[in-house]
Amino acid sequence: MHDIGFAKHDHTACVSSAMDTVESYCSENKVQLTPARRRVLEILLEHHKAMGAYDILALLSAEGLGSQPPVVYRALDFLTKHGFVHKIEKLNAYLACMHPGRSHSPFFLICRACETVAETKMPSDDLLTAASALGFQIESTVIEAVGLCPGCLNEAKA
Amino acid sequence: MHDIGFAKHDHTACVSSAMDTVESYCSENKVQLTPARRRVLEILLEHHKAMGAYDILALLSAEGLGSQPPVVYRALDFLTKHGFVHKIEKLNAYLACMHPGRSHSPFFLICRACETVAETKMPSDDLLTAASALGFQIESTVIEAVGLCPGCLNEAKA
DNA sequence: CCCGATATGTTATAATATATCAACCCATGA
DNA sequence: TCATGGGTTGATATATTATAACATATCGGG
Ligand SMILES: [Zn+2]
Ligand SMILES: [Zn+2]
Ligand SMILES: [Zn+2]
Ligand SMILES: [Zn+2]
Numbered sequence: 488m489h490d491i492g493f494a495k496h497d498h499t500a501c502v503s504s505a506m507d508t509v510e511s512y513c514s515e516n517k518v519q520l521t522p523a524r525r526r527v528l529e530i531l532l533e534h535h536k537a538m539g540a541y542d543i544l545a546l547l548s549a550e551g552l553g554s555q556p557p558v559v560y561r562a563l564d565f566l567t568k569h570g571f572v573h574k575i576e577k578l579n580a581y582l583a584c585m586h587p588g589r590s591h592s593p594f595f596l597i598c599r600a601c602e603t604v605a606e607t608k609m610p611s612d613d614l615l616t617a618a619s620a621l622g623f624q625i626e627s628t629v630i631e632a633v634g635l636c637p638g639c640l641n642e643a644k645a
Numbered sequence: 646m647h648d649i650g651f652a653k654h655d656h657t658a659c660v661s662s663a664m665d666t667v668e669s670y671c672s673e674n675k676v677q678l679t680p681a682r683r684r685v686l687e688i689l690l691e692h693h694k695a696m697g698a699y700d701i702l703a704l705l706s707a708e709g710l711g712s713q714p715p716v717v718y719r720a721l722d723f724l725t726k727h728g729f730v731h732k733i734e735k736l737n738a739y740l741a742c743m744h745p746g747r748s749h750s751p752f753f754l755i756c757r758a759c760e761t762v763a764e765t766k767m768p769s770d771d772l773l774t775a776a777s778a779l780g781f782q783i784e785s786t787v788i789e790a791v792g793l794c795p796g797c798l799n800e801a802k803a
Numbered sequence: 804c805c806c807g808a809t810a811t812g813t814t815a816t817a818a819t820a821t822a823t824c825a826a827c828c829c830a831t832g833a
Numbered sequence: 834t835c836a837t838g839g840g841t842t843g844a845t846a847t848a849t850t851a852t853a854a855c856a857t858a859t860c861g862g863g
Contacts (some may be wrong), residue, residue: 493779521841526767540819555844560820576734579819579850594772596781600652612776614752614790617768621651622795629735631787632772637780678809697849713813718851737819786834 493596493605493636494631502532508587509571518569523552527562528583537580537597537604544607575604577631595631600639651754651763651794660690666745676727676731681710685720686729686741693773695738695762733762735789738752740764758797 509528513520520528526641530546531538540559548554563581564571571587574580575595583595585606592614609630618625635643649719660686667686671678678686689696690706698717706712721739729745732738733753742751743764750772767788776783793801 493781510744519841523842544716544802547676553843556820557822557840557844561842576789594775596776596779596783599784605779605781607775607779609728610771611769613768614788616715617752617765618754618790621754621763621765622798623756623790624792624798625754625790626757626792627790629787629791630772630779631734632776632783632785633787634776634784635782640780640782677810681811711812714851715813715853716811719811 489580493603493638498535501535502529504606505532505571505583505585505587512569512571512588516569517540518565523558524562525545526552527549527559531566531581531583535583537582538576539578539580543581559635562605575631576629577633578604581602592628592630594635597631597633598636598639599633600635600643603636605636621631651761651796656693659693660687663729663741663743664773670727670729670745674727676723679717680719681705682723683709684708685717686724687756689724689730689731689739694760695733695736695740697736697738701739701783707775708800731764733789734787735791738762738769750786750788754794755789757791758793758799758801761794763794 544559592609702717
């Protein structure tokens with residue numbers, strides 16, 4: 488499992504490694520990775536893209552894991568609270584974290600053409616510094632960029 | 646009109662200066678600042694805070710400027726397209742721009758206690774650099790931080 | 804005058820998210 | 834044993850945010 492998302496990778500390994508990390512975290516921290524929570528995370532990892540809550544719900548529902556919105560929103564609350572999933576505010580969509588377990592300020596690159604979303608990390612602590620200078624204490628950040636990924640950029644030129 | 650929002654300022658001057666700038670821009674660029682668009686901008690400037698589309702609509706409606714959602718969403722589309730208003734993704738709310746006319750990557754500081762939102766600017770072009778390194782071409786950014794503003798930070802300590 | 808571009812009016816609906824309350828499970832300990 | 838309480842789930846209803854679709858209006862240029 489590597490950092491960035493516009494390249495091919497061993498997706499099976501990527502999924503199982505993430506699940507392992509999350510399971511360890513849950514047992515260490517005494518929190519429950521219940522069936523619905525686990526399945527939502529798996530779905531997000533398997534699809535490896537940003538998905539809307541209702542898209543996830545449709546899949547859960549087909550598997551008999553619940554058909555009402557609270558089912559998926561509760562699972563997403565849990566997963567985002569513990570950092571296994573991120574919400575992409577610009578898309579109202581959810582994405583499995585690429586570095587679960589480690590605390591980080593993610594930076595998302597959203598391709599407007601193919602809708603791929605890559606997670607990378609903030610290259611500096613400039614935001615913290617700038618906020619501090621104004622007396623503002625940051626607790627969390629939303630950092631997203633919309634544009635064209637390498638692949639779609641090539642197609643656009645061609 | 647100054648850059649940041651956790652300080653007192655001459656708000657009357659701030660509003661009229663922004664309106665002047667926007668009017669100049671519109672006549673220069675041959676776009677129409679129609680009554681609904683103008684009033685939505687004024688409302689946002691006067692309140693000087695992030696407002697939901699339906700909050701704005703309620704005010705418009707009371708003034709006889711239209712009572713249906715498309716009225717306010719069309720105005721907001723226009724205003725955001727031209728950079729007079731920003732959407733705060735984290736809040737699904739809208740805020741008048743503090744530097745209309747100039748092209749900029751805004752950085753918003755959102756106080757979770759008093760809900761004040763300050764607009765400042767990105768301190769560096771680190772994001773662009775980081776994205777370029779991955780071959781990604783940024784067209785727009787969403788940069789928001791949630792935390793405590795100086796005032797609420799003091800109250801929290803007290 | 805007609806046309807095309809831009810903007811508005813109007814109705815309906817889509818898409819996203821939360822509130823509320825009852826029921827359940829299960830570990831803990833009186 | 835069995836009350837108790839926290840965490841979780843089931844189920845219904847509703848709130849909030851945003852857009853689709855189509856008709857109408859306005860205004861300038863050809
Ligand atoms: Zn992450
Ligand atoms: Zn792409
Ligand atoms: Zn002001
Ligand atoms: Zn505050």
